[in-house]
Amino acid sequence: MTHPGEMSCAEFQAHLPELIGSGQDMSNHPHLRECELCRALLADLQTIADAARQLFPQEEPPAEIWDKIESALKSEDGKEESLPKSK
């Protein structure tokens, strides 16, 4: 089926990653002007991208992580101190 705009949905959607990735304004794209399906798809993808910015609030790591880091640093320091000093 050929949609108005002389481009099928399959052809348009095949180009979508590049079109979206380029950051260009697609509101006047001939296919989008005529195709409700692809307009809805694009709106959903934009909604997801926008929502992603609100995802995953920062979380506090367990205190044990620092204990492990300190322990590893002490171990590394010990190795360095045991090395013979170069003259």
Next chain:
Amino acid sequence: MPRPPSPAQSPDATMPKRNEETAASRPAGRTSFTSINPPNPIEDDVLARAQAGDHQAFAQLYALHKRRIYSLCLRMVGNIAEAEDLTQEAFLQLHRKIGTFRGDSAFSTWLHRLAINVVLMQLRKKGLSLISLDEAMEPTPEEGPGRSFGAPDLTLTGAIDRLALERAVADLPAGYRLIFILHDVEGFEHNEIASMLDCSIGNSKSQLHKARLKLRDALRKHLPQETQL
């Protein structure tokens, strides 16, 4: 040498946190966060002392950045135990490499990239190969360009539940999740992602697109019945 006090007591609330500062204003995937870290004299001083081998200053750096790095690891691997191990490894790497930081970018950006590299190394060890990313470029019957035909009556606009989206992201295949997190959540550009993952820019764009399509499908399954026209 005296060991530093626990960083849990350090005033990390005084430091900017990238996501919190910019989430509302940053266009998704448009602004590299190298440009949104203002100079911070407090951190600069702590950083200089840490670079000089001051362990207390290093503890302060940990306190300042632990939440951001831990959260980054958690997002990327989706597993608490692994995120803890990766956070530990990232800060150990930081301790080893902090002397090489020259200030060409913001320290937080540099540390962010260091942590991402630690995670990527771990993911590669676990078998997330770039071959799998390239293979995913090939459309499958489920993922081909025509898969979005039909059902135009289910739109997500205004209906996304944050927890549902987080769950859907966690359920993404590892390669898709990685690029979605790097681009849409962390704000990296495709050329930066391509460089990090050693793949093409086109591959990065394609993977991101497929990740969003998968998220769309997952979210539409959970739309309340009354929102379906």
